[in-house]
Amino acid sequence: GAVVSQHPSWVICKSGTSVKIECRSLDFQATTMFWYRQFPKQSLMLMATSNEGSKATYEQGVEKDKFLINHASLTLSTLTVTSAHPEDSSFYICSASGQGGSPLHFGNGTRLTVT
Amino acid sequence: EDQVTQSPEALRLQEGESSSLNCSYTVSGLRGLFWYRQDPGKGPEFLFTLYSAGEEKEKERLKATLTKKESFLHITAPKPEDSATYLCAVQAPAAGNKLTFGGGTRVLVKP
Numbered sequence: 001g002a003v004v005s006q007h008p009s010w011v012i013c014k015s016g017t018s019v020k021i022e023c024r025s026l027d028f029q030a031t032t033m034f035w036y037r038q039f040p041k042q043s044l045m046l047m048a049t050s051n052e053g054s055k056a057t058y059e060q061g062v063e064k065d066k067f068l069i070n071h072a073s074l075t076l077s078t079l080t081v082t083s084a085h086p087e088d089s090s091f092y093i094c095s096a097s098g099q100g101g102s103p104l105h106f107g108n109g110t111r112l113t114v115t
Numbered sequence: 116e117d118q119v120t121q122s123p124e125a126l127r128l129q130e131g132e133s134s135s136l137n138c139s140y141t142v143s144g145l146r147g148l149f150w151y152r153q154d155p156g157k158g159p160e161f162l163f164t165l166y167s168a169g170e171e172k173e174k175e176r177l178k179a180t181l182t183k184k185e186s187f188l189h190i191t192a193p194k195p196e197d198s199a200t201y202l203c204a205v206q207a208p209a210a211g212n213k214l215t216f217g218g219g220t221r222v223l224v225k226p
Contacts, residue, residue, distance in 0.1 A: 034212075034214075042218070046213060049211065049213060091156075093158045095214075104212070106161075108157050108158045109156070111156070
């Protein structure tokens with residue numbers, strides 16, 4: 001089955017620093033990848049849609065200058081949280097799909113803690 | 116705007132006690148309805164995709180059904196390892212490949 005790898009699985013950083021999270025599709029080409037954020041006991045909230053070779057599309061209320069997304073190849077998308085603050089602490093999850101209508105497969109998430 | 120509502124929010128079951136989870140949705144043209152299982156600290160794990168009303172899919176103790184307004188996830192004779200959060204999501208052409216998620220149902224199966 002389709003496998004999506006996300007790295008790191010957890011990271012602790014100091015306030016003001018930047019953190020990069022990688023999302024890779026291991027056995028298929030992902031023209032589109034999605035980045036979600038999840039707070040404890042809540043569902044997934046879509047942050048942005050990442051299309052290979054073009055700019056990401058951000059959901060309303062998501063700061064594009066704070067959450068930088070790069071989708072440089074069909075198998076890799078990155079999310080960089082810039083100038084992180086404690087309120088950015090959350091569980092970030094990526095997903096990928098090869099074609100419309102096919103199920104999205106998710107990475108195992110990254111737990112970000114900003115101190 | 117696409118909307119997905121799951122009920123109940125939480126469900127406590129005794130091992131072997133069958134039950135159903137509900138996912139109600141409103142969407143402009145359903146491309147697919149997806150069920151996922153999520154364990155704590157992990158990403159969602161794909162379970163089923165349903166495309167049209169009347170469709171049913173089964174996997175072990177789980178069975179998903181779909182009508183024009185809602186989907187049910189039936190858990191038959193659950194075991195403690197079925198404890199997880201079950202997420203329902205819809206995909207619509209107007210929204211591209213984006214999934215709109217419901218709030219999830221946290222299921223706890225006690226031995």
